[in-house]
Amino acid sequence: MSMARGNADPALRTLTTPEGVPISVHLADRSTRAGAFLLDVLIVSLTVIVLFLAFGLTLRPTGPGLWMASGVMIIVFLVRSCYFVFFEARWRGATPGKRMMGIRMVDRSGQHLSTEAVIARNLMREVEFFMPMTLLLVVSFGGENQWTTLATLAWTLIFLFMPMFNRDRLRAGDIIGGTWVVVTPRAALLRDIADANRDRIRKAPDVAFTTEQLDVYGEYELQTLEEVLRMNGAGSARWESEVARRIQRRIKWRAQVGRKPTDRVFLEAFYAALRGHLEQKMLFGERRADKYHRTHGNNDKTNA
Amino acid sequence: MSDTGDLKSTRFRREREGTWRDFEKLVARFERGGFRQLNADELARLPVLYRAVLSSLSVARAISLDRNLPTYLENLAGRGYFAVYSPHTPVRAAIARFATRGLREAVHAMRWHMLAAALLLIFGGLAGFVITAQSPDMFYTFVPAELAGDRGPASSTADLYDVLVIGPEIEKARMSVFASYLFTHNARLGFVALALGFVLGIPTAFLLFQNGLVLGAMYAIYTSRGLFVDFTGWLWIHGITEFTAIVLCGGAGLYIGHHLVFPGRRSRLSELARAGRLAARIAVGAFVLFFCAGLLEGFGRQSIIDTDLRLTIALATLAVLALYFGWPRRART
Numbered sequence: 001m002s003m004a005r006g007n008a009d010p011a012l013r014t015l016t017t018p019e020g021v022p023i024s025v026h027l028a029d030r031s032t033r034a035g036a037f038l039l040d041v042l043i044v045s046l047t048v049i050v051l052f053l054a055f056g057l058t059l060r061p062t063g064p065g066l067w068m069a070s071g072v073m074i075i076v077f078l079v080r081s082c083y084f085v086f087f088e089a090r091w092r093g094a095t096p097g098k099r100m101m102g103i104r105m106v107d108r109s110g111q112h113l114s115t116e117a118v119i120a121r122n123l124m125r126e127v128e129f130f131m132p133m134t135l136l137l138v139v140s141f142g143g144e145n146q147w148t149t150l151a152t153l154a155w156t157l158i159f160l161f162m163p164m165f166n167r168d169r170l171r172a173g174d175i176i177g178g179t180w181v182v183v184t185p186r187a188a189l190l191r192d193i194a195d196a197n198r199d200r201i202r203k204a205p206d207v208a209f210t211t212e213q214l215d216v217y218g219e220y221e222l223q224t225l226e227e228v229l230r231m232n233g234a235g236s237a238r239w240e241s242e243v244a245r246r247i248q249r250r251i252k253w254r255a256q257v258g259r260k261p262t263d264r265v266f267l268e269a270f271y272a273a274l275r276g277h278l279e280q281k282m283l284f285g286e287r288r289a290d291k292y293h294r295t296h297g298n299n300d301k302t303n304a
Numbered sequence: 305m306s307d308t309g310d311l312k313s314t315r316f317r318r319e320r321e322g323t324w325r326d327f328e329k330l331v332a333r334f335e336r337g338g339f340r341q342l343n344a345d346e347l348a349r350l351p352v353l354y355r356a357v358l359s360s361l362s363v364a365r366a367i368s369l370d371r372n373l374p375t376y377l378e379n380l381a382g383r384g385y386f387a388v389y390s391p392h393t394p395v396r397a398a399i400a401r402f403a404t405r406g407l408r409e410a411v412h413a414m415r416w417h418m419l420a421a422a423l424l425l426i427f428g429g430l431a432g433f434v435i436t437a438q439s440p441d442m443f444y445t446f447v448p449a450e451l452a453g454d455r456g457p458a459s460s461t462a463d464l465y466d467v468l469v470i471g472p473e474i475e476k477a478r479m480s481v482f483a484s485y486l487f488t489h490n491a492r493l494g495f496v497a498l499a500l501g502f503v504l505g506i507p508t509a510f511l512l513f514q515n516g517l518v519l520g521a522m523y524a525i526y527t528s529r530g531l532f533v534d535f536t537g538w539l540w541i542h543g544i545t546e547f548t549a550i551v552l553c554g555g556a557g558l559y560i561g562h563h564l565v566f567p568g569r570r571s572r573l574s575e576l577a578r579a580g581r582l583a584a585r586i587a588v589g590a591f592v593l594f595f596c597a598g599l600l601e602g603f604g605r606q607s608i609i610d611t612d613l614r615l616t617i618a619l620a621t622l623a624v625l626a627l628y629f630g631w632p633r634r635a636r637t
Contacts, residue, residue, distance in 0.1 A: 070480040230372070
């Protein structure tokens with residue numbers, strides 16, 4: 001359909017479900033993902049700090065205190081390495097951070113998101129983030145050698161900015177896990193303009209169009225008109241009158257004397273009529289993509 | 305001019321809108337709280353409604369001139385897809401399948417890489433041993449100071465021996481700290497070695513070889529003092545488990561590196577995704593092994609100082625691991 005026209009959204013990808021129906025998904029922004037990751041890191045760090053404060057202060061270097069210390073050590077390790085895996089597996093591809101940012105992770109091939117993929121993808125975090133961060137801390141405090149610092153920095157930057165260097169915004173973990181991060185879909189079913197305003201359109205029977213007038217436009221123009229009609233808020237009235245004026249001029253439409261409809265009524269009536277017209281032509285296998293489209297009837301050259 | 309009320313697309317929408325709304329409600333509730341939000345009847349309806357929405361989407365794509373409609377259906381189908389195709393294998397079943405088949409299949413698929421990892425470790429060990437035996441001062445080059453402790457070519461034989469038998473007087477609680485430190489530290493190193501496969505596997509190979517060097521250097525020192533057997537008992541009581549885990553991680557890292565460079569007939573991306581998932585199984589297996597190794601090292605080695613007993617335990621772990629990974633291998637792949 002008219003999706004093919006002009007500048008396609010570079011973040012739009014098609015995912016084929018196991019039923020074989022393609023669904024478009026919208027890749028998440030890199031900045032949104034960075035935000036989600038920071039939120040997650042914040043949650044993990046806070047948890048670890050709270051654990052340390054809660055148990056660290058009460059510990060004594062003997063008997064039960066030591067048992068607890070080893071327990072804390074293991075829990076901290078588990079929190080750090082299993083946080084992402086746990087939530088992405090349990091919450092269907094979203095960690096708390098991702099959920100807050102409205103994004104989630106899905107299998108690139110459209111299959112079931114497997115736990116293996118989740119684990120694989122999060123194993124890489126160790127190398128992508130945690131290891132270089134620890135190294136950077138050690139190096140910057142120990143001041144060992146500036147070349148080590150530089151190498152670590154370069155390493156971190158390469159992995160950190162990997163999503164910038166590929167079309168699908170994959171980080172190393174996405175490559176290994178076969179996943180990508182998409183925007184959690186959300187869209188409302190809006191009213192059908194032709195249906196909802198039927199009564200109002202019927203009450204304005206003077207607004208009628210001839211077949212020649214309806215033949216001027218195609219699907220693209222119809223959908224642009226839909227967008228205009230669905231606009232609301234300040235300025236939408238100005239748009240409506242501007243669009244109505246242009247259409248009237250283009251199709252040479254004139255109101256009957258003394259019975260000029262409002263711009264809104266005109267546009268709604270034109271929308272309904274145009275959609276009916278295009279749908280009817282579609283029944284006969286004739287689609288008209290836009291106003292430049294040449295149908296078989298009036299393009300003898302290609303037919304000849 | 306056709307009456308607008310009779311638009312085919314409008315009728316199409318009116319007939320199906322109820323189904324879409326039903327599905328939307330179910331999905332919304334599912335998104336809030338997972339499957340527990342839905343009762344058995346609703347759970348049974350979910351996939352049926354999902355298919356209905358998908359078929360509406362296919363039709364709407366073909367005929368709808370109303371742009372909002374396919375967009376809405378597409379989003380609804382997307383949300384439904386996440387709900388219907390979310391991982392929800394029962395945990396116990398998943399664990400059972402992993403333990404009986406998943407892990408062993410992965411190891412089998414990577415057997416040559418595992419072998420390569422083991423060889424790297426062994427060559428490192430041999431090199432470390434031979435070099436340190438000839439020039440003992442190389443010990444300090446191979447073994448990092450924090451690992452060596454006070455041990456080295458300069459230590460007396462008695463001191464070296466003391467390290468091997470120290471332990472029973474330590475209280476159990478302190479051992480638990482030691483054990484959990486060993487577990488977390490080693491497991492992290494193992495995961496890093498695996499993940500470094502992404503950098504063509506070169507750092508993985510290096511890590512394996514370097515670990516071998518450390519091992520060889522230590523062996524050289526102890527052998528030169530006639531403590532070969534005692535050191536063997538001290539090391540392998542947990543070493544069998546730990547080095548198996550290290551070889552598993554290293555092998556998986558090499559596997560990833562190999563398939564990154566030579567993806568074969570499939571695209572590099574899909575091949576890497578496949579390799580990564582296999583490697584994920586290995587990581588889980590290694591995680592368990594590292595935990596066992598931590599227990600064996602932290603508790604077992606510190607409580608048992610009799611070398612014969614240590615060696616027996618080492619052989620027992622070897623037998624268990626060999627049975628698990630080696631035996632009925634041909635049956636299922």
